[in-house]
Amino acid sequence: MLEVYAAGMTKARSIRRLSLLLAAFVVGSTAAPVHALADYPSPCTHATFNAPLRVAVVRQVTGFDSRADLDSDCMSPYLSESFSARWQAVAENDAVVDEVWFHTLRNPVSWGAGPAMAVTDSDHLGLWQWHPTSGFSDIIPPYAEETLALQEMNSTTTDVRVGSAGTVVARRAGSKVTISTRSTRYWTSTHTFGPWYKAVGVIQYRTPGTTVWRSLKNVAADGYGRYAYTYTASSRRDYRYIAFNKAPYIWGSISSNIATA
DSSP states (O other): OOOOOGGGOOHHHHHHHHHHHHHHHHHHHHTSOOOOGGGSOOOOOOEEEOOOSEEEEOSSEEEOOGGGGEEESOOOSSTTEEEEEEEEEEOTTSOEEEEEEEEEETTTTEEEESSOOEEETTSOOEEEEEEEEEEEEEETTTTEEEEOOGGGBOOEEEEEEEOEEEEEEEEEETTEEEEEEEEEEEETTTTEEEEOTTOEEEEEEEOTTOOOOEEEEEEEOOTTSEEEEEEEOSSOOEEEEEEOOOSTTBOOEEOSSOEEO
């Protein structure tokens, strides 16, 4: 004899109905929105480190605020997302001479950089090749990590040389004008500027009040970085001295002053 349940239902029918209700409940629960990675789209498609094209070493440590040197669409408007990227600089002797990395900051959303790019006078001079080493974006939720492909990050170079400086003096005696130049450069051995012996360059002149410079005489400095040239000029002229960067790992320069005679 079967047991009778409410409204004349058998036990078997009641169990089947309960199973259907539970199934409907489960379906209804899983039909609720499930957040996938696509629901939190990252705008991150590229990151470009604009390393300085050239650096003149004129002190023991030359630092740069790297935060201003990054172009990227990876700084998300979503407060749940953060981004970081890293580059390494490799010198001509294959030594890793520097590393910079960037990350997003909050309140307000901006770039942070640490450590900032820095060049010391003990680093290897010459061409530094910057290579991307890592890049990723953390998106929360769903606690996922998106990797920014290294090909979406740039490679660039920085030409690192010591700086130089020059001065010019002009003296007139009647129609004779003597122009004297002096060349100095930064020496990493002494951490200061000193004579740039055998420096080469050119003396230029112009008419005062004009802007066009003309070459007058090539310069070949002595062992103390000095050179003198005397010639005849009836009218007053402005003079400047340009040192060429023909020497390895030394930047050329324009004299810090203009002499008139």
